[in-house]
Each structure stands twice: as C-alpha cells, then as structure tokens.
Amino acid sequence: MKCCGPLVVDHTPKARQLLCVAIFAKLKSLNLVDVQHYNTYLQVSIENKMRINYTEFLEQMSCEPNEQTFRLLLKAVCEVGDIQQAFKIVTAMKENKFLANEELFNVLVLAHAIRGGLNGVAPILKTMQSAHVSASDNTFRMIIRGLALYGDKAEFMKSLRMYSNVIQEKDFIHLLMVLGTKGFHSWFSEMIEITGLKQISKQNAEEFTLLCIALIHLGNSEAALLYYKQFVEPSSVPTGDFAFPLLHEMVIAQIEPKKIIDVISDLKKEDSNTVALERLLGVALKEGFMDTAWELLKAVTNIRPHYFWPFLLRASKERREIGVLGVLEEMLKMNVRPDGDTLEYYCIHFCDTEDPHQLLVRLHKLGLTVREILTPLVSFLIKQSRIDLAVNLCHQYDVALSAHHVLPSLLKNWNFKTDVNNIVVILKKLIVDAHDAVSQVLVKVLKKCNSLDQLKFYLQLVQALKLEKIDINPTVAEHILNGLRSKEPSPILKEIESLICQFEGTSIESSAIPHPRDMNLPELENHLIQLESKGMETRGVLRLLINEHCRCGNIERVLELRKSFHSKGYRESAGMKTSLMHAYIMNDHLDDALSLYSSIKEQHPNFKIDEFKIVDLACLLIKSQQFTRALEILKYEAQFRRIQGGPQLVKNCWKLLGACEDEMELQKLFSMLIQLKYCTPSNIILGPLVKIHLKKENLDKAVSVYKECVTNYKCTPLQLELLSAVVRAEKLDLMQEVLNYSAQVHGSESMVVPCIASFAQNGLYKILGKFLLEVSAISKEEMEKRCERWVYENNLLALETLAKACQPLRSNVIDKPVLYTSIMKIHSINNDCEAAVSFYRELVRNEIEIPKNVSNELLQLVQRCKYELPQELA
Structure with missing residues (x-):
C-alpha cells in the first residue's frame, strides 16, 4: 500500500487510490488487517489527496483505532480544509485524552488557512499560545502551503515574505507542486524573487524531475515545462x-x-x-500509442520511407495485409512514396502473394505505380523460388526492373534448375536500368559452377543470351575466359569459350567502375558530390543529372542543378534545352517552356526536337487557351523535316486531341495531325472526336461522328462507352444504329458481348435477362475477357448485374463459375470481407453450386485480413 502514493508519479492520484483500495480490500478478505494496515491506508489516502469520512471510517474498522489513527484522520480532513470534521476529531481525541501537541495544531492551521486565509489562521495561532505550544518553522510552512491552496495571491505572497527564511529547497519544490496542481504556476517567478532560490541543487534534482512528471500526469504539463x-x-x-523526460511522460499520459x-x-x-520529435516518435511507437505516433510523424519535416517501417510492422501483426495497405494509404496521403525496400520487406512480405498479379492490382489501386511495385514484387518472388510468376509479371508489364534491387536477389537465390528462358526475361528487364547486369550474372554464376551439369546450364544461358542478341563488353568477356581456363578442360568449356568470343559488345567500361552514363539517379548524385569534393570537372555529370531529373519531372532539383551549371560557366546544349523544355511542359510551366523553345530555334536552328515533345508543347498551349499558337508550332515543325509519327506518338496525340474543348477546333486539329502525319486514324486517335460529344451528352452527334469513323476509317472508337451512354438514355434507335455500323467492321456475332456489357454496366438486369434469352451464341472467350476487364476496372455493378440477369439461365449461356469468381476477386482486391461473406451466403441461400475458385479466394481473403468467419461458414 505504501507504493500506491507519490512514488507512482506516472499515475493520477485517483488511479493510485483505486489500486490502494483494491489491495486493502484483498487484505480484509484474507483477515490479515490490523490497526497498522488501517493507519497505512490513511497515510496513502492523505498523500493521494482523498477525502475521508471520519465517522464511516471508524465504523468500518474491524479493530480498535489507536492514537496514530486519530492523528492521521485529523491530518486527512485538514489536508482538504474540512474544518467541521476536524472539530469532531479533536473532540474525540480530547475524550481519549490524547495530547494536543504542535503536530495537531499545525494541521489545524493548514485547514483554517485553506478555508479562511490569514484571517482563519489567527484564532488557531492564538489558541496555540494559550496552550503554551510555540509556533515553529513547520507551523509557518503549513500557513504558506494553506494559503497557496486558498488561492489568494496577495495573502500567499505576504506570508511568503513574512516567513521566507523557513523555506528550504525541498519546501520550495513542494510549494511548486501545490501551485502547479491548483493552476497558479504563474506565481512562481515572484516566489523566486522572494525566496532567492534560483536553481535546484543536484541533491534535489531527481525530486524536482519527479515533481514535473507528476504534474504532467495531473494534466498540467504547462506548469511542468515552465518549471x-x-x-x-x-x-x-x-x-x-533537454526536456525529453517530460515529453516522454506527456506521451505516456496521452496528452493531446x-x-x-x-x-x-x-x-x-x-x-x-x-x-526531440524523432526520438519521441520512437517512444510513441514503442509504447503502442499509435494515434499519437501518427500525429508526431505528420509533424516531421523531411519524412523518409523508413519512418513508416514500425507502423507497417505493427499493422501487419494486428491486421496483416489490410493493416499494411492502410499504412501505405496514409503514407501516400502524406506525399511520401515507398522505396523498394519498404515495399518488399515491410509490405509485400506481409501480403497475400498467392496471386501476385492481384496483389499488384491492389497496390496499384492505392496509388502506387506499376514501376514502383514491380521491382520489389519480382525480387520477393525470386527469393521465394517462384521465378515463373515473376516472369509472368514481366511479360504483362512493359516496365524496367531496378538492377540494384533485383540482381542481388537473383544471384543469392540462384538455382541451376531454373528455366534459362525465364532468367533471360529477367535479365532483359534489368539491362534497361544497368548495362552491366548480364556481365555481373555471367561472372558470378561461373564461380558457382562446380559440376558438369552446372556448366551445361551455363552454356544454355550463354546460348540464350546470344540468341537474344544481348552483348557483354570485352573486359568482362576476358574475365570470363580467364575463369573458364581455371576449370578442368572439357568439350563444354570449349563450347562456352567459343560463344564468349563471339560476343560483339563495344563498351569499354569495366563492370566494377561504371561510366556515369550507366549510373542511376542516386549513383549520379553521389558521383557529383565526390567530384565536387575533389575539385574535379562536373560538367558531364551535371548534364546527365539535369537530363535524368527532367525525365523524372523533378523540376525543383532541375532548377538547382541548372543554377549550379550556369554558375560554373557551362553552356547548355540543344539536347539539354529540349529536356528542360519538356520538364517545364510536364509541370505546366508554359512560359518557361516557350522561352526555351524560342531559344532552341534561334541558337540551334538545325536541331530537331523530338516529335513527342512538340506534341506535348502543343497540348499545354491548347490547355492554356492558345489554340492558334499550338497549330503554328505543329505546322512549323513539319515544314523542315519529315514527321515520323508511329506508335510511340499515339498516346501524346491522343492527349493533345483530348485537350480540345471546342468541336470545330478539335476537327481542325485532327485533320492537321493526320495531314502532317503526326498520327494515323485508329480507335485511340478517333476516340476524342466521339468523347467531346459524350461529355456534352449530345448522343445524336456522338453517334453521327461514330458512323463517320466507321465509314471513313473502318474504326469503332469508344464503342462500349457509346453503347452504354445510349442504353443509359434509353435511346434504343441510336443503340441499333451503333450496333449496325459496328457490325460492318467486326461482324454481327462480335456485337453480343458489347451489348451485354452496355446493359450490365448500367445495372439494367431485366433488359439484359431478356437479351440473353434471345441471343443464340455468346463467345466464351470474349465474355471471359470482359469479366477480367471488369475485375481490372473494379466494376462490381456490371458483374453483379450480369449475375442477377443470368441466374435463371442455363450454365451453357454464360460461364457462371468465371462470373462468380470475378465477383469474389473484386471483393478480395478491395479487402472487403463483409461483402465477400455476404456474396458467399447469397450463393448458398440460392442453392448455387459454388466453384472451388470462389471458396479459395474467400479463404485467402479472410486469412490475410484476420477476419473471423461466421460459424455457419467456418
């Protein structure tokens, strides 16, 4: 019980008292209580500033009280200024013939000071004189403390001046506690002037710190920090x-x-x-105060991805994947992009990777790019010896892999039984980022070859690389040949040597010391620092850095580097200027982009600017309501060279056309792009011509333009979107026109699935049901592709509408297992356990045979989300 008082500074008095009461109750239940226990209970109650009912306490005692009991009861009521109870206790003490000593009068002085100030104290002091009890330093300390609790600043200061000589350092600390508790901490500066105590000695430093901590847990952190x-x-x-112990306690006390x-x-x-902020963030995480930790993290100025690692670890323990995705979502809201290590070791590691593509979709839905996700996901799969799944992802997405991240995983988890073609697919993705990736693999894998079978595998790898026309540089080739000579001669070695000698790499760089043009962005930044520290030439590295940051759209860093470039007296080449111009374009800095364009034309008239940059500049001009200027630039560029156009320019031209908001201007721009051969008519290029009318809900005009596209170009732009729009507007005559014209290009049978899609996407299950009864045949392959598309688009409405419409139909009309699996996949992608369970229950209730894939998807979902299935489904 003695430990339930001020020793427990990180708990409120109320919490400490509850603990004391619990211990005392336990002792009473065990019949172990004597008068000493009652006295200890009273002492702890006094320390915790708890009110005691004198009469009730005595009635509840299971033993006789002694003199100490009465004195403690008197002290308890006097500490809270209860004069009435104090009078009753003094009367009882007289009846028991207990001596009226200085201690008794001192607590009475305290009570009267609390209740009546200096006027209340005077009668007690007079009574003391009558009783021949002299007032001591303790008496004066009681007066000062009582007046602090009374709350009259003038009287408190008056008493402090009268009795300042009795205040020692410990008394001063106790007074600070009283003032802080009552909210009078602003008085302490005058206290210092009166008492002359301007510093705390080392002997009392710990007690002072405990005082500050106690004030924090009492809810007065302001006083604690002031002191x-x-x-x-x-x-x-x-x-x-400095102040960190107090900040630590503020977190523990759950201060706002x-x-x-x-x-x-x-x-x-x-x-x-x-x-302090970073250290305190660690405290909040360690103690599990996650709400506080999040708020502290948001206050950090330069947040790095690794700051989120503890959040991700905790979230993964509590809610597995759904918790991890929640942290990632918050991370992106704070404009922090996760790096490869964060995604691989702290996200993907805790996610469901049974279907890597579906996981990629879930992460992409949060706002991550495929480029950000693919490298760590492939690296993770390689470490799991699931390289076939990694290769499937590489085939699906035309995105380069980071050699810095993936190459160590590939080499560390090398397996001589892996399909050589799979390794080549990975290497082709790596050499986009690092030219020496293949060289590193060939050199390091050769060292692992300790048997004839492994050398055969090595030969197959070299043959596959040769077939793909992937070269290695002569330095590496020589290194490999030296390695081969150190092994026991065999026909396979000769064959490998022969193939290595046939490589036609022209690079002269050593794989150990890459040339700056083979470095990635972080490596270039580090290289610049090294060159500057040595006072060496930096022009080449600055130029490469400017170009790389331009490509990534880091306009602020571009401006910093450009300033450094100019300050050293370097002149920008035409190539650098075009990169800068495009960076300005991508960040909507039109004036700066036009200024650079004019500079290129004046100073480098023969330099050919990339066509996509010209188209992007025209796009920004149109967005800025400068249509005529955009046309002038497009015409001007086509006058002095042959426009190549091609597939690489299609997306840029599509964005350019999409930027037009006026029908006449759009038609004029389209005609010019075709005439000058920036692009050729296709479904993509013709899309904006139909889209502009759909945006304005002018369906008649949209259908009219669609007809022209079919008639003139044999293209069906935005076919499904147009069908959905006319179906939604219930204009069946227009729908029939769209179908008729589409059939001219694709055939009548191919229009069945688009019709189904248009009805389903608008939730028209009744019309869709009738349509399904009338159609003779539905392409199973096309319908499956459409379901996959809906899953990718997260279009639950379309899938549920189709499921409802085809419920009474035979399974040979629509592949229901594919349909139900697609619905469950969307619930899985959304981590929506409630919806998934509800859908499963619906299938059971309607006595529908549940496909195995649906059950598997549900099980994977609930396992990764730590969701408890209802009893009837478990």
Whole structure:
C-alpha cells in the first residue's frame, strides 16, 4: 500500500487510490488487517489527496483505532480544509485524552488557512499560545502551503515574505507542486524573487524531475515545462535530452498530440532540443500509442520511407495485409512514396502473394505505380523460388526492373534448375536500368559452377543470351575466359569459350567502375558530390543529372542543378534545352517552356526536337487557351523535316486531341495531325472526336461522328462507352444504329458481348435477362475477357448485374463459375470481407453450386485480413 502514493508519479492520484483500495480490500478478505494496515491506508489516502469520512471510517474498522489513527484522520480532513470534521476529531481525541501537541495544531492551521486565509489562521495561532505550544518553522510552512491552496495571491505572497527564511529547497519544490496542481504556476517567478532560490541543487534534482512528471500526469504539463525551463539549463544535459523526460511522460499520459508538437516546436526554435520529435516518435511507437505516433510523424519535416517501417510492422501483426495497405494509404496521403525496400520487406512480405498479379492490382489501386511495385514484387518472388510468376509479371508489364534491387536477389537465390528462358526475361528487364547486369550474372554464376551439369546450364544461358542478341563488353568477356581456363578442360568449356568470343559488345567500361552514363539517379548524385569534393570537372555529370531529373519531372532539383551549371560557366546544349523544355511542359510551366523553345530555334536552328515533345508543347498551349499558337508550332515543325509519327506518338496525340474543348477546333486539329502525319486514324486517335460529344451528352452527334469513323476509317472508337451512354438514355434507335455500323467492321456475332456489357454496366438486369434469352451464341472467350476487364476496372455493378440477369439461365449461356469468381476477386482486391461473406451466403441461400475458385479466394481473403468467419461458414 505504501507504493500506491507519490512514488507512482506516472499515475493520477485517483488511479493510485483505486489500486490502494483494491489491495486493502484483498487484505480484509484474507483477515490479515490490523490497526497498522488501517493507519497505512490513511497515510496513502492523505498523500493521494482523498477525502475521508471520519465517522464511516471508524465504523468500518474491524479493530480498535489507536492514537496514530486519530492523528492521521485529523491530518486527512485538514489536508482538504474540512474544518467541521476536524472539530469532531479533536473532540474525540480530547475524550481519549490524547495530547494536543504542535503536530495537531499545525494541521489545524493548514485547514483554517485553506478555508479562511490569514484571517482563519489567527484564532488557531492564538489558541496555540494559550496552550503554551510555540509556533515553529513547520507551523509557518503549513500557513504558506494553506494559503497557496486558498488561492489568494496577495495573502500567499505576504506570508511568503513574512516567513521566507523557513523555506528550504525541498519546501520550495513542494510549494511548486501545490501551485502547479491548483493552476497558479504563474506565481512562481515572484516566489523566486522572494525566496532567492534560483536553481535546484543536484541533491534535489531527481525530486524536482519527479515533481514535473507528476504534474504532467495531473494534466498540467504547462506548469511542468515552465518549471523545467526555469531550473534546467540546456547545456547541463546531454544533447537531445533537454526536456525529453517530460515529453516522454506527456506521451505516456496521452496528452493531446498537438500540445506535444507545440512544445517540440518551441524547443526547436529555442535551439535547446532539435531532435526531440524523432526520438519521441520512437517512444510513441514503442509504447503502442499509435494515434499519437501518427500525429508526431505528420509533424516531421523531411519524412523518409523508413519512418513508416514500425507502423507497417505493427499493422501487419494486428491486421496483416489490410493493416499494411492502410499504412501505405496514409503514407501516400502524406506525399511520401515507398522505396523498394519498404515495399518488399515491410509490405509485400506481409501480403497475400498467392496471386501476385492481384496483389499488384491492389497496390496499384492505392496509388502506387506499376514501376514502383514491380521491382520489389519480382525480387520477393525470386527469393521465394517462384521465378515463373515473376516472369509472368514481366511479360504483362512493359516496365524496367531496378538492377540494384533485383540482381542481388537473383544471384543469392540462384538455382541451376531454373528455366534459362525465364532468367533471360529477367535479365532483359534489368539491362534497361544497368548495362552491366548480364556481365555481373555471367561472372558470378561461373564461380558457382562446380559440376558438369552446372556448366551445361551455363552454356544454355550463354546460348540464350546470344540468341537474344544481348552483348557483354570485352573486359568482362576476358574475365570470363580467364575463369573458364581455371576449370578442368572439357568439350563444354570449349563450347562456352567459343560463344564468349563471339560476343560483339563495344563498351569499354569495366563492370566494377561504371561510366556515369550507366549510373542511376542516386549513383549520379553521389558521383557529383565526390567530384565536387575533389575539385574535379562536373560538367558531364551535371548534364546527365539535369537530363535524368527532367525525365523524372523533378523540376525543383532541375532548377538547382541548372543554377549550379550556369554558375560554373557551362553552356547548355540543344539536347539539354529540349529536356528542360519538356520538364517545364510536364509541370505546366508554359512560359518557361516557350522561352526555351524560342531559344532552341534561334541558337540551334538545325536541331530537331523530338516529335513527342512538340506534341506535348502543343497540348499545354491548347490547355492554356492558345489554340492558334499550338497549330503554328505543329505546322512549323513539319515544314523542315519529315514527321515520323508511329506508335510511340499515339498516346501524346491522343492527349493533345483530348485537350480540345471546342468541336470545330478539335476537327481542325485532327485533320492537321493526320495531314502532317503526326498520327494515323485508329480507335485511340478517333476516340476524342466521339468523347467531346459524350461529355456534352449530345448522343445524336456522338453517334453521327461514330458512323463517320466507321465509314471513313473502318474504326469503332469508344464503342462500349457509346453503347452504354445510349442504353443509359434509353435511346434504343441510336443503340441499333451503333450496333449496325459496328457490325460492318467486326461482324454481327462480335456485337453480343458489347451489348451485354452496355446493359450490365448500367445495372439494367431485366433488359439484359431478356437479351440473353434471345441471343443464340455468346463467345466464351470474349465474355471471359470482359469479366477480367471488369475485375481490372473494379466494376462490381456490371458483374453483379450480369449475375442477377443470368441466374435463371442455363450454365451453357454464360460461364457462371468465371462470373462468380470475378465477383469474389473484386471483393478480395478491395479487402472487403463483409461483402465477400455476404456474396458467399447469397450463393448458398440460392442453392448455387459454388466453384472451388470462389471458396479459395474467400479463404485467402479472410486469412490475410484476420477476419473471423461466421460459424455457419467456418
């Protein structure tokens, strides 16, 4: 029970008292209580500032009270200023002939000071004189403390001046506690002037710190910080420790995060503790105060991806994948992009990777790019010896892999039984990022070859690389040949040697020391720092960095590098200017882009700007309501060269056409692009011509333009979107026209699935049901592709509408297992366990045979989300 008092500074008095009561109750239930236990209980109650009912306490005692019991009861009621109960207890003490000593009068002085101020104290002091009990230093301390609790500043200061000589350092600390508890902490500066105590000695430093901590847990952190800053010098504590114990306790006490952040900001401004925020974030995470941790993290100025690792680990333990995705979502909201290590080791590792493509879709849905996801996902799969799944992803997405991330995984988990073709697919993705990736693999894998079978595998790998026309540089080739000579001669070795000698790589760089043009962005940045520190030439690296940052759209870094480039007296080449121009275009800086364009035309008239950059400049001009200027630039560029056009320009031309908001201007722009051969008519290019009318809900005009596209170009742009729009508007005559014209290009049978899709996407299950009864044949392959498309688009409405419409139909009309699996996949992608279980129940209720894939998807979903299935499904 003695441990339930002020020793427990990180708990409120109320919480400490509850613990004391629980212990005391347990002792009473075991019949182990004597008068000493009752007295201890009273002492702890006094320390916790708890009110005691004198009469009730005595009635509940299971033993006789002694003199100490009465004195403690008197002290307990006097500490809270209860004069009436104090009078009753004094009367009882007289009846028991207990001596009226100084201690008794002192607590009475305290009670009267609390209740009546200096006027209330005077009669007690007079009574003491009558009883021949002299007032001591303790008496005066009681008066001062009582007046602090009374709350009259003038009387408190008056008493402090009268009896200042009795206040020792410990008394001063106790008074600080009283003032802080009552909210009178602003008085303490005058206290210092009167008492002359301007610093706390080392002997009492710990008690002072405990006082500050206790105040924080009492809800008065302001007083604690005020005292601390007054008596503790930043220079007297190690760097980063100033006020940190108090901040630590503010987190433990669950003080509002905003208050904590404000304190940290003040400390930073005062330069007394500049690292408190990061350290405190660690405390909040360790103690499990996640809400506080999130708020502290948001206050960090330069947030790095690794700051989120503890959040991801905790979320993965609590909610597995769904928790991880939640943290990632918050991360993106804070404009922090996860790096490869974060995704692989702290996200993907805790996610369901049974279907890697579906996981990629879930991550992509959060806002991550395929480029960000693919490298860590492939690296993870390689480590799991699931290279075939990694290769499937590489085939699906035309995105380069980071050699820095994937290559170590590939080499560390090398398996001589892997399909050589799979390895080549991975290597082809790696050489886009690092030209020496193949060289590294060939050199390091050769060292692993310790048997004839492994050398045969190595031969197959070299043959496959040769077949794909992937070269290695002569330096590496020589290194490999030396490695082969160290092995025992065999026909296979000769064959490998012969193939290595046939490689026609022209690069002269060593794989150990890459040329700057083979470096990635972080490597170039580090290389620049090295060159600058050595005072060496930096023009080439600056030029490469500017080009790379332009390509990535990092306009702020581009401006910094460009300033450095100019300050060193370097001149920008035409190529650099075009890269800069495009960076400005991609960041909507039209004036800067036009300025650079004019500069290129004036200073480098023979330089040919990339066609896609010209088209993108025209697009920005049109967005900025400068249509005529855009046409002029497109015409001007076509006058002095032959426009190549081609597939690589289709997306840029499509965006350019989509930027037009006026029908006449759009038609004029389209005609010019075709005439100047920037592009050729296709479903993609013709799409904006139909889209502009769909946006304005002019369906008649949209259908009219669609007819022209079919008649003139044999193309069906936005066929499904147009069908959906006319179906939604219930214009069946227009729908029939669209179908008739589409059939001219694709045939009548191929229009069945688009019709189904248009009805389903609009939720028209009744019309769709009738349509399904009338059609003779539905392409199973086309319908399956359409379901896959809906899953990719997360279009649950279309799938559910189709499922409802085909429920009474035979299975040979629509492949129902594919349909039901697609619905469950969407629930799985969304991590929506409730919807998935509801859908499964519906299938059971309607006595529908449930496909195995549906059950598997549901099980994977609930396992990764730690969702407890209802009893009837479990």
